[in-house]
Structures are given as C-alpha cells and as structure tokens.
Amino acid sequence: MALARNYAISFFDREWRVSGLWNEALHDATTRNVAAAVGPPIIWQISSEAFADQDQTQANRADLLISKLGTNPAGFWGVVNNPVLCFEAKKGPAPANANSTQWRDVRKQIETWCDQSSGVDQGNPCWAVGAIGNFVKFWIYTTSIVGVANQNQKSRMVPVTWDATANGGAGAPRLMWTAPDWRTANNMDQYAALNYNDPVVPHILDWMLRHKWAEGGIPHPSVAAGAAGHVHQQAF
Numbered sequence: 001m002a003l004a005r006n007y008a009i010s011f012f013d014r015e016w017r018v019s020g021l022w023n024e025a026l027h028d029a030t031t032r033n034v035a036a037a038v039g040p041p042i043i044w045q046i047s048s049e050a051f052a053d054q055d056q057t058q059a060n061r062a063d064l065l066i067s068k069l070g071t072n073p074a075g076f077w078g079v080v081n082n083p084v085l086c087f088e089a090k091k092g093p094a095p096a097n098a099n100s101t102q103w104r105d106v107r108k109q110i111e112t113w114c115d116q117s118s119g120v121d122q123g124n125p126c127w128a129v130g131a132i133g134n135f136v137k138f139w140i141y142t143t144s145i146v147g148v149a150n151q152n153q154k155s156r157m158v159p160v161t162w163d164a165t166a167n168g169g170a171g172a173p174r175l176m177w178t179a180p181d182w183r184t185a186n187n188m189d190q191y192a193a194l195n196y197n198d199p200v201v202p203h204i205l206d207w208m209l210r211h212k213w214a215e216g217g218i219p220h221p222s223v224a225a226g227a228a229g230h231v232h233q234q235a236f
Helices: 009-013 015-032 101-116 201-210
Strands: 043-051 061-071 077-090 126-132 135-141 157-163 172-175
Touching (some): 009 015, 015 077, 015 126, 015 201, 043 077, 061 101, 077 101, 077 201, 101 126, 101 157, 135 201, 157 201, 172 201
Parallel strands (some): 077 126
Antiparallel strands (some): 043 061, 061 077, 135 157, 157 172
C-alpha cells in the first residue's frame, strides 16, 4: 500500500514522483471502495492530466482525476460526467507554514479546475486532494459561496480534516464549514496539513469515496453552512 511505505525525503523533490505515489494511493482507495451504499457496484477510473473542459485542450488540467463509470441502456460503459475527486501535486519540500502561498496556490488551482469543469455544478460537489511533497490537504468543492466578508478571501473550497474527538474518541473526518471563521470567509488555509503516511489519511479517502450526499439525505455542504438559494442534490 503506497501510503504505508516510508519514503526518503529526497523522493519528494520531483513532482512526478509525488503524483506517482498518489496515483497508487488513489488506486488503493478505489479498490477498497467498489461497493455503492445504494445500487450496483461502482467502477472507478483514474485519469491523468485531465482537462476541465474536453473542448478546451489548452485549459487547466488536473494531475489526477477520479471519475465513476456507468453503463448506458445498451450496456456500454462510459464515464459519468460528474468528477468525484480532483488531485493536484507539487514537489517538496512542503512549507512549514500551512497558510503559505504554496498551499493557497494549490487550493486555487484545484478550485479553478472545478470552476471550469462542465461536470461540476450545483448539486455535484467534488472532493479535492492537494499534496506538496510529503504533506497533503483535503477539501470539498461547492459552487455556493457561504458568507463573504472579504472578497479577496472568498472560496468554494471547504476544508476536510480529521476530528480526533468524534466517534467516541476513535476519530472521524469532518467538514470544516461549521467553523465560524469559514462563515466569515476565512478559507482556513492555516489548517495544518497531514503527513502522507498519517494513519488517518486512508480513512479520509475512504470516507470521501463512500459518501453519498443524495442517498444519505444529507444536504449539500453549502446549504448546511447557511448559503442562500436552492441546491439540487444528486449522487455521484
């Protein structure tokens, strides 16, 4: 399993090696999560250098993209045009400051990709993973922006973290849109990144791939955070 290996710190000084590690890690995660909560088993596809818009081949590209495969009435397989998880990698070393320009740039790059993607719209949130060297951050992209106090800070990327106090102390992933500073438009870029081999990282990936907003009757995170307007719910 990719995330269980101990890599030399020099391994992370090339972006292609960081992407390769996470390609394997995401493959491990999709292999673990092949059964849908409701409906037939899921088949995942991991694509590299995925354009946000298939008609704009000079546009922003995701280093890695997880999509879900489905069948049409004739029984032919095709990609369901709702991206599930967008990944972006940068070479190390990771900055000591979690609120650094480098982390902000990674978040903005993923956000721009989601903004341009025809498969990400209201009701179709997209998970996001960003890695710099041996550290990683997680988000969910939502097209509805919650309260914006500072226009320069507005973002559709809601952080995902690990709450060690949840689940009776066993811990569980947590969406940070409940935090007061997110409601005042602080993007929580300052939240510390996790080491790639932190034991909670596979659990966060599993939670993302297993999460079904519509099937679970859970509202889109932007609505739960108090955003105005109706948001259609749709399963990945």
